[in-house]
Amino acid sequence: MNHSRIAIDTRNVSKIFGGDHDSVVALDDVSVSINENEFFTLLGPSGCGKTTLLRLIAGFEHPTQGRILLHGSEISQLPPYKRPVNTVFQSYALFPHMTVAENIGFGLEMQNKPDAEIAATVNQMLRLVKMEELRDRRTHQISGGQQQRVALARALAPRPRVLLLDEPLSALDYKLRKEMQIELKRLQHETGITFIFVTHDQEEALTMSDRVAVMNQGRVLQVGAPQEIYDHPSDRFVADFIGDTNFITAQVGAAENGRVSIEMPGGQCVRVRSDLDLAEKSRVTLAIRPEQIRLLSPHSSPGNRALLQGELENIVYFGTDTHYHLKLPTGIAMMARIQNTRRKQALFATGSRVSIDFDPDALQILKD
């Protein structure tokens, strides 16, 4: 049983909607392994296929091709009511003709559990999501955040092997969303259930997940821990979608033992770590995060050979930090994010020339 640590395993799953002439490929050969007890996030823009993948795991749709395994056994052709997998819907989908407690007990009732067990589990769930006082309320008599909790409790009550969450926080306001993010992490810890979370909010994905799969146009582009994805995006889409990124086009110089020499637009050369097999003289895209950039006055350190030169076009104050929008002589726009400390405030003025500097190891070479 070497599958025991893997909760959900999708193998070459494709989903095509529609007929012959107007078909839409929602998922294109997706293979992902999601570990037991993991908070796994499917992240991507709307229409990237993340919700379709979730619906395939829930059983609302069946894959056109490929297999889905739950703890090693094939489930892709089972109807939803035969899968030990529950969903928290984006719209919550609470039954309006039932009370909070009846909603939470519904799944157990449908599993023909004895009444005493249903009552005990419902009470336990109400306590878990802190909704004990509202147990006899109708679902339309409680607030959006409370509905969210009931939806969670209802999906957790039958103790599924895997919990699917389809953008569950998107309808909440900012503050409530922050609260629920922490709440979800707590619930996942307390229940020990595998969570598969769908979102288009990259910040949400980075803060909550154990691992993230970035999706676009029906494909999984990169799977990894949040920090890995942020620091080492595998391609341009991932780098662009997660956080802010500056892209620089540069030319490859000589490559030797794991390091590549890259010629920057300003003529300076840097040596960058890279496993990619790059041909000499080929053009590559480099990504650098705005917070990795240092700005220097060209006059302050005349001996220092700055990597790039640029002109300050715009300065935007954000409270904790300030965004400096720069333009390189080649026309490329860049952005530097510099934390505000008393010392650094108002160092540069719009229109002034600055030197742009960064640690070469912060550069990420991207596949095309």
Place this chain on the structure above:
Amino acid sequence: MDANRQDDAMAPASKIERTARKQQTRRHILLTTPALIVLAAAASGPLIIMLIYSFLTAGDYGGVVWKASTQGWFKVFLHKDIFDDALSLQDAHISIFWRSVKLSLLTTLLAVILGFPTAYFIATRAPGRRSMWLFLVTIPFWTNLLIRTFAMMEVIRNEGILNNLLMKLGLIHTPVQMLYTDFAILSGMTYVYLPLMILPLYASMEKLDFSLIEAGYDLYATRMRVLRRVILPLVKPGLVAGSILVFVPSLGAYVTPRVLGGGKNLMLGNLIELQFGQGRNWPLGAALSITLLVMVMIALIFYVRSMQGGPRQHG
């Protein structure tokens, strides 16, 4: 000083407002009066006439004699023997009442069985397509009821389309008598009133959030249990409205039982018509009409009751 000036400024404004409101109220009354008169005259007028007639004596050649009598009401359920004055239940009337209620309930049931999947089908089509399907449902309304009923007769009579088809298929050897039976009335009424079931059912299904159905499946409910525990409670208002819309006119149906029942299988509507026509017993006809009205009202009370306790008390 300041306060005074403000009062002065306020006073004319509120006076204008008050006059405007008074004018508006008067205009509302004036505008609604004609409709109210028509409604009062057309709805309660005939009812009052019926109620009065039911307590008068029948004239020898129809009409009424202005002499108070309870004979009309008496004859609704009771029968006095011509020779020995022995009282017995009016069996003929009771069997007609029973047939009316039975056939109306069966019509409603059939309409639910046929209408529910139809409405569900329409409600699950793409929004642009739904209006086309609804349009198809309403097409029968374009033709006169009498003509549609005669068309039905053509289908089910002994040499009709249905019998011919069954004989050609070898399922039967001699024509089955379908016309002039309760079956004929039942199928005729179901055909006529089916759209009245589909339309309100569709209206409540269209509002149904289909993610609730998915939530039901997700929480281990099989198809039947999703239907019973999720869909039915939520479309109950439409189901009840459709049932009333089918049951009430079925109870008083006249044309369908007359044409397809062949005058042998009377329903309430035919019985009432008979009293005003050949029977020449207007007080009895009036009393029967009011009895029918009371039955409808009882059905409506059930409707209101089930609506009040409906979606809220379900668990």
